[in-house]
Amino acid sequence: MTDPALSNPRTVGPRPRRRAWAVIGERALETVIRASGVSAILFVLAIFFFVFREAAPVLFSDDFNFLEFLFSAQWYPTSDINVRYGTWALTVGSFSVTALAMVLAVPFGLGAAIYISEFSGPRQRETLKITIELLAAIPSVVWGFIGLTVMSRIIVALTGAPVGVNLLNGGLILALMSVPIIVSIGEDALKAVPDSYREAAQALGATRWQIVFRVLLPAAKNGLLAAVLLGVGRAVGETMAVLMATGHAVHLPHSLVDSVRTLTANIAAELGEAPVGSSHYQVLFLTGVLLFCITFAVNLTADLVIRGVRRK
């Protein structure tokens, strides 16, 4: 017979127990991560509050017309006799640059994501992914340089436009900046589709393209939509590159080669010159609030769309 103490662990000693510090440590860690989670909400609210606080006085002053602020294209903040704070041209500028960028970047980005995920070989895939991540790491001011020098010359040469820094230039630069995001998030979404779907479709005699269009795109549509919207977010919020590439003229664009100014670029360019506490300064903060509301609306719509898609 063997020693009974070896055959039955219960007789060796008291039941093993976790140490007190391990239990406390876990509780503490839980509190810490809860705090970091909740802090996200807090930060968003705080940012909104402080920006709004700077903007509030002008919003409630008598000679300020809110409708004019939103829908007038006249922006003369430093005029001596006829001060006008209408941001319509800036809003249109932001939207048109973003829309142009998305028209170019979405097909390109999703196409690249599909190629990397479904058609490329393993070595090619690694090379492409690393290159695209590098592209995402280029600082926006460098993109601005490219827009200001290289791209503007090409545009002048090709279109005969009087200036090369314009809507087309900004849209191209923003498209180039959004593509890496769309590609990497889109590729993740496609990779997340289980291989069993691919195998099932293959066994049913589907060609590669039939698999892509009938199985993968429907299965990955939420992720792909998220990829596109992150691209939109990047484009709407981008400041430095559009400041340098769009020509910075407050003006409702009539063609692709018209110069425009965006909400973001306007704030960046003028805030340093506006005296603190002046109505110009306050209106610029109100523009920030407007920008905040636009991105919030875009994100909210995206969320609702994704939820709607999921329910079906």
Add this chain to the structure above:
Amino acid sequence: MSGPKAIEVQDLRLAYGAREVLHGISFDVGHNEVLAIIGPAQSGKTSLLRCLNRTIDFVGSATVSGTVRFEGEDVHKVKDVFGLRRRIGMVAPLPVGLPMSIYDNVAFAPRCAGVHRRGDLDTLVETCLRQAALWDEVKDRLDSLGTALSGGQQQRLTIARALSHQPDVLCLDEFSIAIDPVTTMRIEDVLKELSREITIILVTNLVQQARRLASRTMFLWNGEIVELDTSDVIFSNRPNDRRTYDYVHGIFG
């Protein structure tokens, strides 16, 4: 012996990288025959099936040699590999409902093959679901997601899907692994019915299932055919190979 067999396999070898998993196997399957393939895990059963309809092509590291003939034609020389896959249907061990409606699941392969008339599709979907003994359960909710069905229903859905392209050969890879005995019996009835019209190759871990359904049974072990004979011989007390007897009677290893 007139004309080609449904499937003729000669000296088929398959390696994943440097590891050979099928060591030169040869067999054939006649028209409207039910052939069962039994054998322990890792003996190459699934790999063998994947060589038949060339879904093995998608495994980058796989190298295949030897010939597989389908209706007398070398499958590695067919021009339309997608058409080949539609003629040799495949049902995977774990049911995979594609993330689309029940209707679209069954209509997937016909649509890929170019059938788009709503009326044709409707008829086809109903026929296939009836053949797979699923129609009565889902006829009122053809628009709901295929992935929302229970495991057994999904398995029958994959069978309906495999039938939707009207295959000449139906390969089933351990179809009963995820479903209950009652559903299994229902599907077995379906298979018996189908075997009048099409050739069935059935990989199974259930020895009794092979005995119930198959006219002939192959015992595959470590990538080699130990024995291939009529089911009567394989499941008798006197198969030709001692290992077959041991495996079938549960005293293997």
